[in-house]
Amino acid sequence: MQLNTTIARQIVDRTMKIIKHSVNVMDSHGRIIGSGDPERLHQKHDGAILALNNHHIVEIDHATAQRLHGVKPGINLPIIFQQQAIGVVGISGDPNEVRNYGELVKMTAELIIEQAVLMTQVEWHKRHREELVMQLINDSNLDNDQLTTIAERLEIKLDQPRIATIIKVLPQDGEAFSLENLQHLVHLLEYPERDNLVAISSVSRNEVVVLKPITINNNDWSRDLEQKRIYKLLKRIGKEANYSIKIALGDYFPTIQGLAQSYLTATATMEAALNSHQYAKQQVFFYQDHILPVLLNKIKDESWRYQQLQSPLDRLKQHDPRGILLKTLTAFFDQNCDLAQTCQVLHIHRNTLRYRLDKIEQQTNLKINKISDITRLYLAIISQS
Structure with a gap:
């Protein structure tokens, strides 16, 4: 551990709020790197060198100050970290007046240093956890042994089943995107501790990637538990937060390499959700609930395939200016082709529903009771939004 100017400034600022004397901080070479008197910065302090060499307190009176370089009357105490003297903290003034403050200032300096080291370790740990997440979801070239070694160093169990989850931060009420929103979300995901592996996405600045631990029961994972957590x-x-979120959860794939595949399903689910007006108000999306829309999402990029898929609905719309038939077909599929449920939702008689379905068959040239035709109609409905 080496003292730097940032830590030295913190020591000076905090201790001088406690005592009214000027405080100096010297590094391991006896150079002043923090001082209540800015003119003394970068000077060599002979008193600090004595304190470092002898590992004891050095008091300097007016007479002694005349014989040493870069010093003033005061008291100088070595700063000890892990049984090593890494610097010196000095208090300017008559030794008889400042002596009682010495141990207090020394203790404050050492506590600030310990806190700085701890924060550095936390940041190191956090940064390397994020790097590991990126390696896992991007299907890096690292083999299992390398990944396991890195994970063990970070105290992460890679044999814990996980699914990839993408959380997109959406500012509200015209607010601009804020890094504070992202940091607030990351904090909520990490505390209280749930063994989440969290990283800010390298693809989109307002996305967070989470590798969520899951519980496997009968070769399947507990979706109910994840819903409760979400x-x-x-x-x-x-x-009261000035942002909202959308969450897309991918599917579960065993093995470490399966995390990259889980991430792909989560990414595709989020893309499909954002591209559909149908899901504008929905916040949580499970891949298992939207498999077909997710798989069909990119079909719009292939115009001729999309046009072919939509052609029956285009013919229907031409003869359905009020959209009644299209609404009926959509409700029919939403109710899993259950006639009674569809009638109940639309508040119509069964004969009315039968009449409308017959009209749909006439206009689309597709049969409701033929599996290939009704599948084509269903795919056209879910791919149009």
């Missing part, structure tokens, strides 16, 4: 997160964000 809704707790939404509740913690609260209505």
Whole structure:
């Protein structure tokens, strides 16, 4: 550990709020790197060198100050970290007046240094956890042994089943995107500790990637538990936050390499959700609930395929200016082709529904009771939004 000017400035500022005397901080070479008297910065301090060499307190009176270079009357105490003298803290003034402050200032300096070291370790740990997440979701060339070694160093269990989750931060009420929003979200995901592996996305500045631990039961993972955790997160964000979020959870794939595939499904689910007006108000998306829309999402990029898929609906719309038939077909699929449920949702008689379905068959040239035709109609409906 080496003292730097930032830590020295913190020591000076904090200690001089406690005592009314000027405080100096010297590095391991006896050079002043922090001082209540800016004119003394960067000077060599002979008293500090004595304190470093002898590992004891050096008091300097007026007579002694005349014989040493770069010093004033006061008291100088070595700063000890891990049983090593890494610098000196000095208090300017008559030794008889400042002596009682010495141990207090020394203790304050050492506490600030310990805190700085701890924060550095936390940041190192956090940065390397994020790097590991990026390696896992990008299917890096690192083999299992290398990944395991890195994970063990970070105290992460790679054999814990996980799914990839993408959380997109959306500012509200015209607010600009804020890094503070992202940091607030990351904090909520990491505390209380749930063994989440969290990283800010390298693809989009307003996305967070989470590798969430899951519970496997009968070769399947507990979706109910994840739903509860998600809704707790939404509740913690609260209505007062100036941002909202959308969450896309990918599928589970065993093995370490499966995390990259899980990330792909989460990414595709988020893309499909954002591209659909149908889901504008929905916040949480499970890949398993939207497999077909997700898989069909990119079909719009291939215009001729999309046009072919939509052609039956285009013919229907030409003869359905009020959109009644299209609304009926959509409700029919939403109710899993259950006639009774569709009638109930639309508040119509069964004969009315039968009449409308017959009209749909006439206009689209597709049969509702033919599996290939009804599948084509369903795919056209879910790919149009």
